[in-house]
Amino acid sequence: MAGEETIYTDGRYLEHNPLWHEEDAAWKARNIESMIQRHRLAPTTIAEIGCGAGGVLLALTNALGPAVRAKGFEVSPQAFELAKPRETANVEFLYGQPLSEIEERFDLVLVIDVLEHLEDYFSFLRQVRPVGRQKIFHFPLDLSAQSVLRGRPLMKWRAEVGHLHYFVKETALACLRETGYRVIDSFYTNTNLELGNRGWKADLMKLPRRALLRLHPDIAVRLLGGFSLMVLAE
Numbered sequence: 001m002a003g004e005e006t007i008y009t010d011g012r013y014l015e016h017n018p019l020w021h022e023e024d025a026a027w028k029a030r031n032i033e034s035m036i037q038r039h040r041l042a043p044t045t046i047a048e049i050g051c052g053a054g055g056v057l058l059a060l061t062n063a064l065g066p067a068v069r070a071k072g073f074e075v076s077p078q079a080f081e082l083a084k085p086r087e088t089a090n091v092e093f094l095y096g097q098p099l100s101e102i103e104e105r106f107d108l109v110l111v112i113d114v115l116e117h118l119e120d121y122f123s124f125l126r127q128v129r130p131v132g133r134q135k136i137f138h139f140p141l142d143l144s145a146q147s148v149l150r151g152r153p154l155m156k157w158r159a160e161v162g163h164l165h166y167f168v169k170e171t172a173l174a175c176l177r178e179t180g181y182r183v184i185d186s187f188y189t190n191t192n193l194e195l196g197n198r199g200w201k202a203d204l205m206k207l208p209r210r211a212l213l214r215l216h217p218d219i220a221v222r223l224l225g226g227f228s229l230m231v232l233a234e
């Protein structure tokens with residue numbers, strides 16, 4: 001996206017998302033921490049590519065402790081302006097640095113809700129690989145029977161949050177494998193089930209989502225939607 005005017009650089013994204021999704025930052029950090037604990041990872045250096053306003057990285061480093069040093073990389077000037085004043089002794093935010101120019105190698109690289117926004121996410125994934133050994137990705141799983149039947153949600157996400165690609169679990173994992181990653185683990189996340197105050201429509205769907213999730217997680221995700229996928233890969 002370097003050198004191009006996009007919704008992330010011209011202010012349109014901020015207009016639609018004035019909090020830059022900071023309301024979900026602590027929740028995302030908890031799920032990342034859960035993946036780290038599941039595999040007994042002990043990163044001392046972390047990079048987040050596409051860090052937005054910085055909330056995920058700040059919440060995660062706060063949970064992991066002061067020995068962890070982190071850098072967040074962002075291409076949106078509006079997001080960077082939100083993130084930069086929040087720097088701490090062990091968290092630094094950097095603006096506009098191309099992936100090819102990141103010389104430091106990190107223990108863990110985070111790519112959280114980024115790939116769906118990129119025109120060429122395959123090239124991006126290949127460029128991310130050398131930045132660190134282990135990576136944690138988070139994919140919104142926008143495609144479900146419900147979203148396809150209704151149609152409108154997909155176009156709303158495209159217009160308001162810039163989603164250019166719509167994933168299911170299988171295509172999310174496939175694009176990682178096809179760009180040279182080894183997938184280690186994955187699990188579903190769902191803001192509507194795990195967080196409150198998501199609106200009456202989300203509340204209405206909580207009961208069927210929870211019930212079907214207990215019976216068959218994959219079918220619940222494919223039919224009802226509203227889920228994302230957290231992935232550990234290297």
